Amino acid sequence: MHLNTEYFEELWLSDNQKKEPTVEFWDFRAEEYNLSSATADAQLNRKKKVQALIDQEIINAESTILDIGCGSGQFAVELAKKTKKVVGLDFSEKMLRYASANAAAAGLKNSEFIHSDWDHFHYTEPFDLVIASMSPAIHKPDHLYKMMEYSRGYCYLSSFVERHSSLKEKLYHLTDQNYVRQFNKMNYIFNLLWTKGVFPELTYETGIHKRIFPLAKAKEIYTRELSVLESPEQANCIHQYLEAIAENEVITESLQQRKGELIWKEP
Incomplete structure (x- = not known):
């Protein structure tokens, strides 16, 4: 079998059964995401x-950078x-409000945040990274190729390679759904x-990440x-289980994870 570009394109498209999070989901997560990204370890x-x-x-110091899905x-x-300039884009307006506030708090004048998804993003010039x-x-x-087209220097991409949560696996089971492990x-x-x-x-980075939520937020x-x-019935199953395992009205989820990081220079 000749493993050409089309082979891996088709494999990627056929293997990705994971639903992508919606704007509503990321708007809802914005406050919690901003706080978790501001910890001393994260900084x-x-x-x-x-x-x-x-x-x-x-x-x-002269580099220009594009950050796709910049979040908060x-x-x-x-x-x-x-660097000289950073442009961040995200389709969540709430995430971008935090991004603008974080840049202002740092006293930065060289950052720009654009409300857009990647499909509809347009800019007049390429970036160094x-x-x-x-x-x-x-x-x-197509998203990868667009990313490469906007680079006149380097690209950096990171994603989970492995990620497993016993809590999430239990919740999928309780709601009669198949637990789909991290898509690689x-x-x-x-x-x-x-x-x-x-x-x-x-390169790879392996570790354990803990997510801690008040019970109401976890639900x-x-x-x-x-x-x-x-589905009120499925939602109720989740709520009942979380109530049963909560400690002092707090839910702690432990995720075993491995992140992969790719860096390459555009030809």
Whole structure:
């Protein structure tokens, strides 16, 4: 079998059975996401990533950067402190409000945030670095190719390779749904790049991530994540189980995860 570009394109499209989160979902998550991204550990991790990009001579003080799916903007803000200009886009207006506020709090004048999804995004010029950090925006081959077209230098893309939650698996079982483990799009992206003569650097980061929510918030989040808002019976199953396992009205979810990071230079 000849493993060409079309083979991996078709494999990616046929294997992706995961529903992409909606604007409503990310608007709902914006406050919690902004807070979780502002922890001391998260801030230190971003500083290290930005310094690594500087050390590898991928970015410098004159670089322009595009951040696809920038969320609440913390990575864009950290990049803007060290570069000429950062443009972030996201389809969640609430996320962008936090992004603008975070940039203003850092005293930055060189960041721009645009309300758009990736399909409809247009800009007049390419960028020295285009990033999609843990962004669901890149979920088919055309999205990857558009990302590459906007780069006149490097691309950076990260995503979960493995992610498992015993709590989430139990909730799927209770609602008679199949628990779909983390979809590994990194495999297809890596191979697609190779078929195009692009040889990315691939690194992994493994760890355990804890999500901690008040019980009431957890009920709202998990009914959305399992897409059972329209099913009172399934939603009630989730609520009852969360009530049973809550400790002091708090739900803690432990996720075993491995992130993959790809960096490549455009030919």
